[in-house]
Amino acid sequence: MTATAMTAAGGPRTLTQAEVQRYFDDGFLIVENLFDPAELQPVMDEIAGIVDDLARRLYAAGKVSSLHADKDFFHRLTALENEHNGTAVLVHINGWLGPHMARLWSDPRLLDIVQQFIGPDIAGHPVWNIRSKTPDTRLMTVPWHQDTAYLGEGAETTLQPTAWIPFLDANAINGGLQVLRGGHKPGAVVRHRLENTVGDRKSWYLYIDENDLPPGDIVTCEMKLGSVLFLNQLVPHRSLENRSDKVRWSVDLRWQDPALPNGDQGGSGTIVMRKQSDPAFTVDWDAWAAKQRDAYKEQRGLSGDAFDTTVEGKWMDRWRAAA
Numbered sequence: 001m002t003a004t005a006m007t008a009a010g011g012p013r014t015l016t017q018a019e020v021q022r023y024f025d026d027g028f029l030i031v032e033n034l035f036d037p038a039e040l041q042p043v044m045d046e047i048a049g050i051v052d053d054l055a056r057r058l059y060a061a062g063k064v065s066s067l068h069a070d071k072d073f074f075h076r077l078t079a080l081e082n083e084h085n086g087t088a089v090l091v092h093i094n095g096w097l098g099p100h101m102a103r104l105w106s107d108p109r110l111l112d113i114v115q116q117f118i119g120p121d122i123a124g125h126p127v128w129n130i131r132s133k134t135p136d137t138r139l140m141t142v143p144w145h146q147d148t149a150y151l152g153e154g155a156e157t158t159l160q161p162t163a164w165i166p167f168l169d170a171n172a173i174n175g176g177l178q179v180l181r182g183g184h185k186p187g188a189v190v191r192h193r194l195e196n197t198v199g200d201r202k203s204w205y206l207y208i209d210e211n212d213l214p215p216g217d218i219v220t221c222e223m224k225l226g227s228v229l230f231l232n233q234l235v236p237h238r239s240l241e242n243r244s245d246k247v248r249w250s251v252d253l254r255w256q257d258p259a260l261p262n263g264d265q266g267g268s269g270t271i272v273m274r275k276q277s278d279p280a281f282t283v284d285w286d287a288w289a290a291k292q293r294d295a296y297k298e299q300r301g302l303s304g305d306a307f308d309t310t311v312e313g314k315w316m317d318r319w320r321a322a323a
């Protein structure tokens, strides 16, 4: 574990100049204790609600024999996934932004740190994810990639910090992240390939072949609940397989300067969260969430099957064309 910054749990946080520099030098920074674990509970409860809703729909459709409502947040999805292969993917692609997630995304502590990286005008980037990483589910294990490879060409020059926030202590056993320290330094998008399939399942991931990885040390991020990993859009990273018996829940959220290219392809565009010119600015979540729902519906309109786990996106065309 490396590049950590200590603070009292849940307190306001200003990075030191050395920490900011480390983010730019390494391409990532772990900030420990940014949140008190209790502050993350409402977001976990909101996600548990998504799982509950899905369980009810699967049960009504005869796809599972039980709601598995007796299982806790870290075990229920596994029981559902064991009965209906693809349930974890359905949570991942559900596309619903709840109020607690929105509050987390625009939390002043996250925005203050992001401001130290990108400046005082801040927008949320439309690519955000709930990661429902059930044990031994290869399709939820994300191979080496640069985040910007999933966007339109040209966006790689925009600094787009990602915050990766686990909802439990994350480590090498339970599907934590590995980062290639300094791998963003060449400043280029390296070749990505389409994973296409994982076993007999369709995969939507891109991956960087080991031979195409830029130079850098592989760092395994051991993180305590309440800590946040900030990534650069060009730093290669991957997640490890989850060999534990718990779901490795996490979210990843992104931001950028709204005036710069965002690489969004047919999504809802960015959502302004902080404006230097208007210190009293408040985020217009309703309008943006409606746009994101429409974009999501259009994307999910591929099939009438509510349990279809197919994921398609423009990034596939980009890298198919580059093959």
Ligand SMILES: O=C(O)CCC(=O)C(=O)O
Residues within 6 Å of the ligand: 131, 133, 140, 141, 142, 147, 162, 164, 175, 237, 238, 239, 250, 252
């Ligand atoms: O959470 C994971 O397993 C992978 C996250 C990731 O690769 C990302 O946020 O870009």
